[in-house]
Amino acid sequence: ANTPWNGTQATGAQWTIGFNGTYTTTNTNPATFAINGVTCGGSGPGPDPGQQALVVTPTALTVPEGSSATYSVRLQTQPTANVTVTSTAGSGDTNLTITSGASLTFTTANWNTPQNVTVAAAEDSDTTNGSRPITVASTGLTSVTVTATEADNDTGGGTGHVDNPYAGATGYVNADWSAKAAAEPGGSAVANISTGVWMDRIAAINGTTSGRGLRAHLDAAVTQDAANGSAPLTIQVVIYNLPNRDCSALASNGELLIAQNGLNRYKTEYIDPIAAIMADPKYAALRIVTIVEIDSLPNLITNLGLAKCQEAQSSGAYVQGVQYALNKLHAIPNVYTYLDAAHHGWIGWSSNFGPTADLIASTARGTTAGYASIDGFITNTANYSALTEPHFSIGTTVNGTSVRQSRWLDWNDYVDELTFAQAFRTALVSKGFPNTIGMLIDTSRNGWGGSAxxxxxxxxxxxxxxxxxxxxxxxxxxxxxxxxxxxxxxxRPRANPAAGLDAYVWIKPPGESDGSSTEIANDEGKGFDRMCDPTYTGNDRNGNNLTGSLPNAPLSGHWFSAQFRQLLQNANPPL
Incomplete structure (x- = not known):
């Protein structure tokens, strides 16, 4: 049984197992023994277990700039005399140096006890990730190479900050979501895809009964990164708790209100703790992508007829809250900020498109770092807008009539999300953002496949x-x-899928409800929005149409099995 000291072992850890007991007859060694049903013969990749060899873990080492990291060395079998093992740094980044353990001695007593070698990365002014091979050797034995790579912390480059955090990286798999997905029929096909981690209330930072907290997710990401080889790992965190949040909706209303000191609480109880956790040096090798306050700034353009949105605009709470979040997050070198830019079905009209770009630009100018405080933008977060419409474009005419005049487009300037995202990026560059700025599109639920x-x-x-x-x-x-x-x-998520796009991403975890179809009492600050009721005949924001929502839906963020199964069935590209 697990005891407090052995209950958790990290990937790559080594330990000795045994037992205390008595036996009344001959204590015969077992012919075989197994762990979790797998027979252990002591062999595996590498030299024969009967031969002497160096056992080095890990062989790819990430060293945060200004800090250090270790790898361990031991012998495979008991020697007959003392064995000296040396670690020698080769050509490469000279800022990476061995600070302890360059020469280790193993005896007949301590041969199987791992000894650590410490590698440090000196602070420098460049913005690149240097690497340096380290040769672990002993006379008569096959040497092992450890590749040490610096995690640069200077903004502008390196693992600390690169232009596109998705390029060359793998994505963090949230085990909580993955287990739910894998438990559904056919769900294992997507259960290992990276999805967003939502910090949708203050309690989510430390974790709740329904999910682990931010530090636990980052710890798990570090473990996944360690098992990931040399590729960096990107983890996506949704920053989503402005006061008067989602002022034009009810299903995703938050816990903070502007009239109840909400902005100060947002800063001190929400953003400050998140930033403090993300700044922990042990997370420096991760690429932490933050999705900043979806549905916030666009509401100040289109929904000022609603009291909560008007309050958010007149008080300055949305703009000031976003600016505070950007200032805190951008200051952490390995954190990336992607600001929400709605979707084409919301601000695709010229009357909304330009003013939204102007508001975003003025918000950025009000931050400490100006335009540099934003790494990119995301559209279609948690929405359903089709990525492309293959059978018509905005220039298509039918019997001399533009498709813009159809009820569906209603004079919108865009027919799909990709053309909108690319055009909005161009507009933002014209406002002053650098031409290296990149876009994300949430494609978690916009496949629209199946027989229809x-x-x-x-x-x-x-x-x-x-x-x-x-x-x-x-x-x-x-x-x-x-x-x-x-x-x-x-x-499926991938980097650099189209011009101007940093990545397609799954920020909304498929299978997590958008909101309950009936009113459900809760302590999560989530109200009942009739737009989640399949019997509701709508309002002016959906042309007084039926909502098209699935019935029997749980609270937003809670698992909705029926929805997940339908998403699998209608996946496009097909699974």
Whole structure:
């Protein structure tokens, strides 16, 4: 049974096992023994267990700049005399040096006790990740090479800060979500995909009964990174708790109110603790991507007719809160900030598009680092807008009538999310952002596959019929956003998928509800929004249409099995 000192062993750790007991007859050694049903014969990759060899763990070492890291050395079998093992740094980044353990002595008594070699990375002014090979050797034995790589902490480059944190990296797999996905029929096909970790209330920082906290996620990411070889690891964290949050909706309302000291609480009880955890040096090798306050700034452009949004605008709470978050997060070299930029079905009209870009630019200018405080932008977070519409474009006409005049587009300037994201990026660069700025698109639920997906353009000469029969986005109205019936998983996450795009990402974990379809009492600050009720006939924001929501949905963020199974079934590209 586990005891307090052995209950958890990290990946790559080594320890000795045994037992205390008595036996009344001959104590015969077992012919075999097994751990978890796997027979252990002492052999495995590398030399024969009967031969002497160096055992070095790990052989790829990440060393935070200004700090140090260790690898361990031991012998494979008991020697007949003392054995000296040396570690020698080769050519490469001379800022990486061996500070202890360069010469180790193993005896007949301590041969199987790991001894550590410490490698330090000196502070420097460059912005690159240097590396240096270290040769671990002993006379007569095969040497082992340890590759030490500096995790640079100077903003502008290196693992500390690169232009695109997704390039060349693997993604953190949230074990909590992964287990739920894998438990569903067919869910194992996507259970190892990286999804966003949502900090949707103060309690989420330290963890709740329904999920681990931020530090626990980052610790797990470090463990995954250690088992990841030389590739860096990106973990995505959603920063989502502004006072008067989601001022135009109810299902995802937050716990903080502007009128109840919400902005100060946001700063001191929410952002400050998050930043303090992320700044811990043991997380310096991770690429921490933060998705900053979805649905916030765009609400100040389109929804000022609502009292909560008007309060957010007149008090300055949204802008000041976002600026505070950017200032705190940008100051951490390995943290990346991606600000929410809504989606084409929200600000795709010119009357919303330009003012939203202006507001984002002025917000950035008000931060300590200005435009540099933002690494990129994300669209379609937790939404359903189709990535591309293959059967028509914004320039398509039907019998002389532009598709913009259809009920579906309603004079929108964009028909899909990719063209919108690329155009919005261009607009932001024109406002002063650097041309290296990148976009993310959340493709977790915008695949729209399955039998309802059109296989080609409609032959109708009526513009409304043509668009309705040709569009892959099968929502009743583009303003519908809650647990949409018929949706499917979209493009799997990958870096550099299109011009101007840093990555396709799954920020909304598929299978987590957008909101409850009926009112459910809770202590999470989440209200009941009729847009999640499949019987509701809508409002002016969805053209007074039915919501298209699935029935029997739980609270936002809670597992919704029926939705997840439908997303699997309708995935596009197919699973």
């Amino acid at each position: 997906r059109p296989t080609g353009p409609s032959t109708s000469t009526d513009v409304n019929t043509f668009v309705d029969q040709s569009r892959t986005d099968r929502r009743i109205h583009a303003g519908n956003w809650c647990n949409q019936s018929g949706a499917g998983l979209g493009e």
